[in-house]
Amino acid sequence: MIADLRRILLAEDSANDVELTIAALGDHGLVNHIDVVRDGAEALDYLYRRDAYAGRTPGNPAVLLLDLKMPRVDGLEVLRQIKGDQRLRTIPVVMLTSSREEGDLIRSYELGANAYVVKPVEFGDFMSAVRQVGGFWAVVNEAPPRVAAG
Secondary structure, three states: OHHHHHOEEEEOOOHHHHHHHHHHHHHOOOOOOEEEEOOHHHHHHHHOOOHHHOOOOOOOOOEEEEOOOOOOOOHHHHHHHHHOOOOOOOOOEEEEEOOOOHHHHHHHHHOOOOEEEEOOOOHHHHHHHHHHHHHHHHHHOOOOOOOOOO
Protein backbone atom coordinates (compact mmCIF):
# COMPACT_ATOMS: atom_id res chain seq x y z
CA MET A 1 0.00 0.00 0.00
CA ILE A 2 1.19 3.54 -0.73
CA ALA A 3 0.47 4.68 2.83
CA ASP A 4 2.71 1.93 4.22
CA LEU A 5 5.53 2.78 1.81
CA ARG A 6 5.42 6.46 2.72
CA ARG A 7 5.23 6.14 6.51
CA ILE A 8 8.29 7.47 8.33
CA LEU A 9 9.12 6.56 11.90
CA LEU A 10 10.97 9.31 13.75
CA ALA A 11 12.66 8.25 17.00
CA GLU A 12 13.76 11.48 18.66
CA ASP A 13 13.69 12.69 22.26
CA SER A 14 14.19 16.41 21.51
CA ALA A 15 10.81 18.11 21.09
CA ASN A 16 12.47 20.90 19.11
CA ASP A 17 14.12 18.46 16.67
CA VAL A 18 10.82 16.58 16.28
CA GLU A 19 9.03 19.82 15.41
CA LEU A 20 11.73 20.89 12.93
CA THR A 21 11.89 17.46 11.29
CA ILE A 22 8.12 17.25 10.83
CA ALA A 23 8.06 20.80 9.46
CA ALA A 24 10.88 20.07 6.99
CA LEU A 25 9.23 16.89 5.70
CA GLY A 26 5.71 18.31 5.67
CA ASP A 27 6.65 21.55 3.96
CA HIS A 28 8.36 19.57 1.23
CA GLY A 29 5.31 17.31 0.78
CA LEU A 30 7.38 14.16 1.11
CA VAL A 31 5.26 11.91 3.26
CA ASN A 32 1.70 10.96 4.01
CA HIS A 33 2.36 10.22 7.66
CA ILE A 34 5.12 10.59 10.26
CA ASP A 35 4.93 8.52 13.43
CA VAL A 36 6.96 9.90 16.34
CA VAL A 37 8.37 7.99 19.29
CA ARG A 38 10.33 9.69 22.08
CA ASP A 39 12.84 7.01 23.11
CA GLY A 40 14.36 3.72 22.01
CA ALA A 41 12.04 1.53 24.07
CA GLU A 42 9.02 3.19 22.47
CA ALA A 43 10.60 2.72 19.01
CA LEU A 44 10.92 -1.02 19.64
CA ASP A 45 7.34 -1.20 20.95
CA TYR A 46 6.18 0.52 17.75
CA LEU A 47 8.15 -1.79 15.46
CA TYR A 48 7.09 -4.94 17.28
CA ARG A 49 3.49 -3.70 17.56
CA ARG A 50 3.31 -4.23 21.30
CA ASP A 51 1.96 -2.35 24.33
CA ALA A 52 0.62 1.08 23.24
CA TYR A 53 1.27 0.16 19.57
CA ALA A 54 -0.34 -3.30 19.57
CA GLY A 55 -3.23 -1.99 17.45
CA ARG A 56 -1.26 0.02 14.91
CA THR A 57 -1.61 -0.73 11.21
CA PRO A 58 0.64 -3.63 10.15
CA GLY A 59 3.68 -2.97 8.01
CA ASN A 60 7.11 -1.50 8.40
CA PRO A 61 7.89 2.18 7.89
CA ALA A 62 9.62 3.28 4.68
CA VAL A 63 12.48 4.56 6.84
CA LEU A 64 13.39 4.97 10.49
CA LEU A 65 15.06 8.27 11.36
CA LEU A 66 16.84 7.26 14.55
CA ASP A 67 18.48 9.54 17.09
CA LEU A 68 21.57 8.06 18.68
CA LYS A 69 21.38 9.45 22.21
CA MET A 70 17.93 8.65 23.64
CA PRO A 71 16.64 7.68 27.08
CA ARG A 72 15.77 4.13 28.20
CA VAL A 73 17.21 2.41 25.10
CA ASP A 74 19.77 4.23 22.96
CA GLY A 75 19.77 4.34 19.18
CA LEU A 76 22.60 1.84 18.78
CA GLU A 77 20.69 -0.80 20.74
CA VAL A 78 17.54 -0.13 18.72
CA LEU A 79 19.60 -0.49 15.53
CA ARG A 80 21.19 -3.73 16.80
CA GLN A 81 17.78 -5.27 17.51
CA ILE A 82 16.26 -4.15 14.19
CA LYS A 83 19.10 -5.45 12.05
CA GLY A 84 19.18 -8.71 14.02
CA ASP A 85 15.51 -9.46 13.37
CA GLN A 86 14.46 -11.10 10.09
CA ARG A 87 11.12 -9.22 10.08
CA LEU A 88 12.68 -5.79 10.60
CA ARG A 89 16.17 -5.87 9.08
CA THR A 90 15.07 -4.53 5.69
CA ILE A 91 13.84 -1.26 7.23
CA PRO A 92 16.25 1.47 6.14
CA VAL A 93 17.68 3.12 9.24
CA VAL A 94 19.12 6.62 9.06
CA MET A 95 20.99 7.71 12.14
CA LEU A 96 19.98 11.36 12.54
CA THR A 97 22.19 12.58 15.36
CA SER A 98 24.21 15.44 16.74
CA SER A 99 27.14 13.09 17.48
CA ARG A 100 30.27 13.66 15.43
CA GLU A 101 32.16 10.99 17.38
CA GLU A 102 33.97 8.62 15.06
CA GLY A 103 33.17 5.67 17.34
CA ASP A 104 29.43 6.34 17.02
CA LEU A 105 29.74 6.56 13.25
CA ILE A 106 31.73 3.34 12.94
CA ARG A 107 29.52 1.42 15.38
CA SER A 108 26.36 2.56 13.55
CA TYR A 109 27.62 1.21 10.24
CA GLU A 110 28.90 -2.00 11.86
CA LEU A 111 25.39 -2.59 13.21
CA GLY A 112 23.82 -2.05 9.77
CA ALA A 113 22.83 1.62 9.56
CA ASN A 114 21.95 2.66 6.01
CA ALA A 115 23.10 6.26 6.54
CA TYR A 116 24.56 8.50 9.22
CA VAL A 117 23.53 12.15 9.13
CA VAL A 118 24.89 14.68 11.61
CA LYS A 119 22.24 17.24 12.50
CA PRO A 120 23.41 20.64 11.30
CA VAL A 121 23.34 23.41 13.89
CA GLU A 122 21.98 26.07 11.53
CA PHE A 123 18.21 26.04 11.02
CA GLY A 124 18.31 26.25 7.21
CA ASP A 125 20.94 23.51 6.96
CA PHE A 126 18.93 21.26 9.30
CA MET A 127 15.77 21.74 7.23
CA SER A 128 17.65 21.02 3.99
CA ALA A 129 19.31 17.87 5.37
CA VAL A 130 15.98 16.45 6.59
CA ARG A 131 14.27 17.19 3.26
CA GLN A 132 17.05 15.39 1.37
CA VAL A 133 17.00 12.36 3.67
CA GLY A 134 13.21 12.14 3.65
CA GLY A 135 13.00 12.65 -0.09
CA PHE A 136 15.42 9.87 -0.84
CA TRP A 137 14.13 7.23 1.57
CA ALA A 138 10.39 7.97 1.38
CA VAL A 139 10.11 8.77 -2.34
CA VAL A 140 13.13 7.76 -4.43
CA ASN A 141 14.25 4.56 -2.72
CA GLU A 142 12.53 1.35 -3.83
CA ALA A 143 11.33 -0.44 -0.70
CA PRO A 144 11.63 -4.22 -0.44
CA PRO A 145 8.44 -6.30 -0.68
CA ARG A 146 6.49 -6.52 2.54
CA VAL A 147 7.59 -9.36 4.81
CA ALA A 148 4.81 -11.10 6.70
CA ALA A 149 5.09 -10.67 10.46
CA GLY A 150 5.46 -13.87 12.37
